[in-house]
Amino acid sequence: MFQFDRAAYDKRMEWFNHDRFGLFIHWGLYAIPARGEWVRSREHMTEAQYREYFNAFNPIDYDPRAWAKAAKAAGMKYAVLTAKHHDGFCLFDSKLTDFKSTNTPCHRDLVREYVEAFRAEGLKVGLYYSLLDWNHPDYPHYADAHHPMRDNPDWKDYKYDFNKYLDYMHGQVRELCENYGKIDVFWFDFSYNDMTAEKWRATELVRMIRSYWPDVIIDSRLEATHSPNNGLENGEPNEYSGDFAGPEQIIPPEGVTNRKGEPIAWEACITMNHHWGYASADKEFKPASMLVRKLVECVSKGGNLLLNVGPDARGRIPRESLEILAEIGRWMDDNGESIYGCGRSSLPKPEYGRITQKGSTLYYHIFEPQIGAIPLTGLKKEQVKSMYLVRDGSERPISDEWATGQYPDIPFVSANGESVRLPDETDTVIAVELAGSAR
Ligand code: GLC
Helix, strand or coil: CCCCCHHHHHHHCHHHHHHCEEEEECCCHHHCCCECCCHHHHCCCCHHHHHHHHHHCCCCCCCHHHHHHHHHHCCCCEEEEEEECCCCCECCCCCCCCCEHHHCCCCCCHHHHHHHHHHHCCCEEEEEEECCCCCCCCCCCCCCCCCCCCCCHHHCCCCCCHHHHHHHHHHHHHHHHHHCCCCCEEEEECCECCECHHHHCHHHHHHHHHHHCCCCEEECCCCCCCCCCCHHHHCCCCCCCCCEECCECCCCECECECCCCCECCEEEEECCCCCCCCECCCCCCCCHHHHHHHHHHHHHCCCEEEEEECCCCCCCCCHHHHHHHHHHHHHHHHHHHHCCCCECCCCCCCCCEEEEEECCEEEEEECCCCCCCEECCCCCHHHEEEEEECCCCCECCECCCHHHHHCCCCCEECCCCCCCCCCCCCCEEEEEEECHHHC
């Protein structure tokens, strides 16, 4: 019987719970049609039709060092790249398939270059690996929920041996464990209908991975894609339940705790526009200021943000995404202290923003200017040892503005002298160091 070891779990998750912010990269052949990574399934493309993209794939501008530098400058500490997406195309030199980047006109092992470049910038490296595979002959075709040939009657009587696919899939994960040094995160995607857990031979897979890298972090989709059908979240983890919950395109309203009320690690994965894979017509990007606030929201609820980019067919991260990353980076340069190593605070969210906490320091994130000084709701004056503006370290005394006198129990602080304009209109952060007894 598998015994979940909470202490070992907490230890394994230390860096992940500290670092808080990562880059998701969805990249593959689908960058060429440029309508997102589901294009083959959605448009019911045949293998021959999709093969055109394989024959054409030649990302001459792929420069993973530039990607790594952009991620680092944004304040990100780790990244996750699609080593294989649902289309089955491998960005690495697998011995088990011909459907890989080294056989396209680009002839490069894109995963190897990625892990080397990101490690060189001091970032942790993760790999996304799709459990689905629309290219493998032994993956269910007809009547599968997602396969491009799911409703094509020509495939109705097609015979396949799913175990052969599982051997292949396990073999590829073994290659990724053996040939690319230490992978920090394995991000499997995804379980659906009866395609979950032991259907993937998940215990065997997890044991194999941990035999190479005992403290690798594994996501939770081998067992279930949406919470709370997952052992980690219902408080009775299985060996394959994984290490963190992965809410997708949503930030959990109250963070994630298991049924016993204990916090568990989670990571919200979110797109910058409306697609994971490159989509040339999708120009609706979330503003950087919104994404900064969403990162703060994740941290204030004890979670991480994995923010996605979809590089194009030439191997370039879209300019809009680079600009957003750079802008987030400027805020992180000033305020990273209120993100790294921080988590949920013991106080409720104030109406104008959010609070993150690290030990006995509370970080008040102020999104909305106030009329006059800002009330530090939830605190008493005697709990405040000292305060400073995080972006420049300048001290902030408790405000003695006359109007605050009506609320003698609440400490107020002025963010910007007499001005009601916040020094940083995206999010101005005031650190409050609590007096010893108030922790
Ligand atoms: C979904 C999609 C997939 C994407 C993933 C990211 O499961 O199938 O395309 O990679 O979400 O979380």
